[in-house]
Amino acid sequence: MSDGGDDAPPLYSRVLLKISGEALMGDQGFGLHPPTLARIAGEVKRVHDMGVEICLVIGGGNIFRGLSGAAHGMDRATADYMGMLATVMNALGMQAALEALGVNTRVISAIPMDQVCEPYIRRRAIRHLEKGRVCIFAAGTGNPYFTTDTAATLRAMEMGCGAILKGTQVDGVYDADPKTNPHAERFAEISFDAVLQRNLKVMDASAIALARDNALPILVFSLRAPGGFAEVLRGRGRFTIVHP
Numbered sequence: 001m002s003d004g005g006d007d008a009p010p011l012y013s014r015v016l017l018k019i020s021g022e023a024l025m026g027d028q029g030f031g032l033h034p035p036t037l038a039r040i041a042g043e044v045k046r047v048h049d050m051g052v053e054i055c056l057v058i059g060g061g062n063i064f065r066g067l068s069g070a071a072h073g074m075d076r077a078t079a080d081y082m083g084m085l086a087t088v089m090n091a092l093g094m095q096a097a098l099e100a101l102g103v104n105t106r107v108i109s110a111i112p113m114d115q116v117c118e119p120y121i122r123r124r125a126i127r128h129l130e131k132g133r134v135c136i137f138a139a140g141t142g143n144p145y146f147t148t149d150t151a152a153t154l155r156a157m158e159m160g161c162g163a164i165l166k167g168t169q170v171d172g173v174y175d176a177d178p179k180t181n182p183h184a185e186r187f188a189e190i191s192f193d194a195v196l197q198r199n200l201k202v203m204d205a206s207a208i209a210l211a212r213d214n215a216l217p218i219l220v221f222s223l224r225a226p227g228g229f230a231e232v233l234r235g236r237g238r239f240t241i242v243h244p
Contacts, residue, residue, distance in 0.1 A: 010051070010233040011162070013053060014129060014162055015055070016054075016163075017054060017165050018148070020058075020059040021058060021063060021086065022059070023169075024040070024058070032090070037093055038097050040097070040223065041098045043226075044056070045101045050230065054129075054134045054135075055159055057087075060083045060084070060148070061086075063090070064082050064086040066084075076145070080140075084110070088109055091138035095136060106118055106128050106134070106136070108121075129159065137155045147204050147206070150204065150207045153211050154210065156216060157214050161216070163216065165229065165232060165233075166202065166220045167222070169224060171221060171225065171239065173242065175200065190241075217242065218243075219241050220239060220242065
């Protein structure tokens with residue numbers, strides 16, 4: 001990868017950043033942590049200032065996780081709809097944090113709720129990106145049984161993104177959890193098929209298969225590293241690229 005300076009051109013002109021809802025909790029056990037929200041918004045602004053068009057998809061696990069609700073006896077479809085509403089709450093929080101930094105942002109929901117955000121209309125969303133607005137896609141695909149990982153891959157393809165960037169707690173893809181296994185092997189690059197065959201926890205299998213079938217690369221990096229999002233887009237820093 002490139003070792004250019006801060007003026008090195010970005011690898012992609014339009015990307016989708018996927019982060020988990022848990023990433024917004026900070027050191028709390030639940031909900032939104034405003035300083036963490038502001039820090040991540042600052043990372044997004046830094047990339048936006050590079051001229052990159054940005055989409056975001058944020059999970060809802062910091063508020064409600066559909067699979068967990070279903071595991072406790074709740075109807076799966078109902079639990080998934082509740083999880084989708086949690087992603088809207090996170091999207092609105094991120095919108096507020098970004099606009100506090102002067103970044104024009106639109107929350108676009110797969111479930112219509114006109115009082116708080118826009119409904120998903122593909123051509124309108126693309127126009128927002130062309131005008132330099134950050135688009136946060138909320139409520140997943142609008143359907144139960146599909147995760148926000150799958151929604152992120154779907155929206156990235158619909159928007160014509162060059163890549164998905166998956167912001168995580170570690171600096172790439174490992175063959176085991178590096179937090180518990182000091183001998184875990186880190187991959188600089190890995191194929192979609194290897195991720196599926198080895199059941200590596202990059203994104204869920206449906207999202208990986210969808211990205212593979214459409215040759216959409218996924219770059220996995222640490223969201224905790226200051227400036228990490230911008231560094232990855234300049235081809236630097238530590239990350240793993242998942243590609244054909």
